Amino acid sequence: MIQRTLPILTFAVLATMVACDKAPDGTDAIQAQAADYILRNGSIATVNNTLDTVTAVAIVNGRIQAVGNDEQVSERAGPETKIIDLDGKVVIPGIVDSHIHALGYGLHISQHVMFSTGEQLTVQDMLDGIEARAKQVEAGQWIYVRGPYSLDFVDERRLPNRKELDVVAPLNPVFINMQGHVGVVNSAAIDLSGVTKDTPDPENGIYVHDPETGELEGTMYEFPAFTPFLRHLPPYSFDVRVNAAREADKVFSRLGITTVVNLWAEPENLAVLQHLEGLNELTVRWSMVYRLAPEVFKGRSASEIEDLFKEYGLPDESDSNWVTVNGVKIIYDGFAEAAYMNDEYLEDRFGEGWKGVAFWDKESMQAVMEVCAANDIQVFVHVAGDRALDDVLETMGAVNDKYKLAGRRWTLEHASTEPTEDNLRQVKELELLVSTQQAMGWSIGKTFKETWGEERGSTFAPNRSWLDALGHPYVKAGSDNRPIDPFIGFWSFVVREDVDGRIGRPDQILAREDVLRMYTANGTYGIFTEDKWGTIEVGKFADMVILSDDIFNVPAAQIRSIQPVMTIVNGEIVYRH
Ligand SMILES: [Zn+2]
The missing domain is CATH 2.30.40.10 (Urease, subunit C, domain 1)
Structure with a gap:
């Protein structure tokens, strides 16, 4: 029977x-x-x-x-x-981090002195760490230091200075890079770089001088100022980069991240990922978005831009489900210290009337965007300040007159300031996506308030405004590495606290279901893979995470300590607690 x-x-x-x-x-x-x-x-x-x-x-x-x-x-x-x-236990689809520096992270944890940890530090802690590294390496070898997420994590609210670095590492050039926007170097690094007290500031970069002697203090702001120093760092070998990707993959799997969208990828690293794909070793799906250096692309003709793109292998025709090149990233303006604003900063660290910087002129940006539109290359634009948002939307509007942008899923990265009604109308018309990283409201929140002022700083990541206006799947979530842990990110979206526990703009808090969609299905929509993964539905790739706690029902404060107990990618267990 x-x-x-x-x-x-x-x-x-x-x-x-x-x-x-x-x-x-x-x-x-x-x-x-x-x-x-x-x-x-x-x-x-x-x-x-x-x-x-x-x-x-x-x-x-x-x-x-x-x-x-x-x-x-x-x-x-x-x-x-x-x-x-x-x-x-609760199971969710694998997490898509829609804005991460993934290979960079692998290098940070495997090669650099790493202070981007979320631990509270003192200046002495950092000096001790640098001194320990100086004792391990040979004289003359560079010591590359990843600074904390922001000064919010340093008791003295400053980085070590040139003189202090000279004491702990007299024989090694030292470069402290705090999130690509603030740098400190010691005397050995300054000697190698050729930068002197008489060197003029580069366009959109600043070297800080002692007000009395005019000597370089070793502190600098924004990436253009970093370039003369970074140029001297020896490139990482293929093997070192392969190992960095492996180390990064391990951390991502432990954290339930199954897809990473690399927002500062370099063409030479595509082979690193493809090598690991060939070995069947990847446990994370990697989408690459190549950063376009303004000094290379500004003022170019369409055919020159097209030629450069061809060298980069764009557009990518591969149909891999593990490694793809989705498009290009234009970093239009600065960030906490230099987002391009309509109104002045609160701080006058950079002189009176400081409103931040734009790294591109609109004509050059439009030329690049038009080549992208003509060649079906997806565009991701870093836009932090409100003036930057106005400029970028104006430029995209002009591109849209020639090439309809709707359906291309071009993305605003950060979009950190309150959008105006005009901004919202344009973003909807162009069918743009917004990629938001609320955890920075925790890890840099105090700094935002200090530099942008209380109101703009508290409004950082106006997620409710964007989501109410655009709806799913047009708003997606990521980390920007600050920090990588998506459960700290998730927590941050639903509490909006800074390191002191102050809540910025509670009206911008999101519901947990919304945040989950932003970290999963919406993330795949952002890279055109929503038919293949991102939800738990029949026929899709089996990417999912089993969680230690019920993310929908634990008190909000506990979300940040949730850990995956198992991560499954492509139907295989890649992490088990
Ligand atoms: Zn970033």
Whole structure:
């Protein structure tokens, strides 16, 4: 009796489940086999269009074979199927970090002295760390230091200075890079660089001088000032970069991140990732967005830009599901210290009337954007200040007159200041995406208030304004490495606290369901892979994370300490606590 009814039941369940699921490519092939894995007895947030929660999911050949209740999904079990009892735990789709410096992060943790940790530090802690490295390396070797996320993490609210660095590392050039916007070097580095007290400031960069003697203090602001120093750092070998990507992948998997969109990628690193893809070693899907250096691209003709893009291998025609080049990044303005604003900064560190900097002129930016539009290359623009937002939208509007931008999913990175009604209308008309990294409201929040002023600083990342106006899937979430941990990021979106626990603009707080969509489905929409992964639906690649705690129901303060207990990518377990 039982033996006769079972197959019929199985067939009935299968038929209904296939019928109610849209079936992307590959679904038919995966329905005939027994599952590799079944996860059951859980609370699985599918993040499908109706935000359904199910208790079970079956995986076969890297793809999701079935979702539903335990009874339905158990029908997919065969003798070899591994059953994972979730014991009521919450499962979410794999996390997409839509703005990260992923290979850079691998280099930071494997090669650099690393203070971007979220730990509270003193100047002495940093000097001790640099001194320890100086003792390990040979005289003359560069010591590259990743500074803290911001001075909010330093008791004295400053970085070590040139003289202090000279004491702990007299024989080694030292470069402290705080998030690409503030730098400090010692005397050995200054001697090598050729920069002297008489060197004029580069365009959009500043060297700080002792007000009395005029000597270089070793402190500098914005990337153009860094260039003469960075030029002397020896390039990393292929093997070192491969290892850095491996180390980064390990951390990402431990944190539940399954896709990274690299917002400062370099063409020479594509081969690094492709090498690991060839070895079948990647545990994270890497999307590359190449940074366009303004000094290379400004003032170029369309055909020159096209030639440069060809050298970069753009547009990318590959159909890899692991390593793709999505497009290019234009960094239009500065950030906490130099976002381009309509109104003056609170701080006059850079002189009276400081309103930040724009690294591009609008004509050059438009020329690049038009070549991108003509060649179907996706554009991601770093835009932090309100003046920058006005400028970028004006430029995109001009491009839109020749090439319709709707549907191209061009993206505003950061979009950190309150949008005006005009801004919102333009962003909707151009169908732009907004990529937001709220954790910086925690890790740099105090600095924003000090430099931008209380109101603009508290408004940093006006997420509710963007989401209310644009809706899903047009707003997506990332880390910008400050910090990488997506659960600190998630927490930050729903509490908006700075390091002192002060809440900036509580009206901009988001609901947890919205944040989850931004970290998953919306992230894949941003790179045109929403049909392949980003939700837990039949036929999609099986990327998912089992969480230690119920992210929807724990008190908000606890979200930041949630940890993945298991991360699955492409149907394989890549991390297990
Ligand atoms: Zn960034």
